[in-house]
Amino acid sequence: MRITKWTEYAVVMLQRLATCSGSVPVPMRTLAEADKLPQDFAEQIMLKLRRACIVKSTRGAKGGYVLSIPVGALNMLQVFDAVEPDNYLVSLTTCPATVPMLVSLETAMRNTLAGMTLESTMPS
Numbered sequence: 001m002r003i004t005k006w007t008e009y010a011v012v013m014l015q016r017l018a019t020c021s022g023s024v025p026v027p028m029r030t031l032a033e034a035d036k037l038p039q040d041f042a043e044q045i046m047l048k049l050r051r052a053c054i055v056k057s058t059r060g061a062k063g064g065y066v067l068s069i070p071v072g073a074l075n076m077l078q079v080f081d082a083v084e085p086d087n088y089l090v091s092l093t094t095c096p097a098t099v100p101m102l103v104s105l106e107t108a109m110r111n112t113l114a115g116m117t118l119e120s121t122m123p124s
Contacts, residue, residue, distance in 0.1 A: 002087075009037055010045050010083045011076070014118055017055065018071045025057075025064030045083060052082030067118075076121065077113035 013031045020026045032042035046065060049055045054074065055065045067074065080087075 004084060004087065005041075006045060007080055007083050007087075009035075009042065010049060010079055011118075011121065013037070013042060013045065014049070014054070014067070014074070014079065015122055017065055017067055018118055018122065023066060025062065025066050027064040031065065048083050049079075052078065054078060054082055071119040071122070072117050074118040075114050076116040076118070077110055079118070080113055 012035050016031050016034055017026055020030060028039065028043060028046065031037075031046070032039045046055060046057070050057050050065075053068050056068050057063065057065050069078070
């Protein structure tokens with residue numbers, strides 16, 4: 001399994017959003033600049049998270065993003081699936097002899113991610 005920058009940045013921005021937010025929208029600039037993320041890349045990630053209903057966005061001078069799901073209820077599987085849904089699945093072109101092992105590995109990974117919430121990933 002390889003965690004891409006897409007997924008890594010999504011988790012970082014969601015952690016930032018959880019610490020900055022509440023019901024007040026956090027501007028994209030705040031989310032991207034705090035961890036020196038490229039703003040255009042960050043915007044694409046937030047668009048994917050918005051489409052998955054993980055975040056809500058507000059336009060305007062006081063606009064930005066807020067979490068749609070409480071930090072204790074948002075699991076990492078939702079985030080991974082929102083950002084790169086096909087990256088963590090067993091390919092149908094896999095050698096038939098290895099499919100059972102890879103399916104077991106995929107199931108274990110998905111169960112582990114489903115058991116981790118955004119709250120549990122927050123730095124202390």
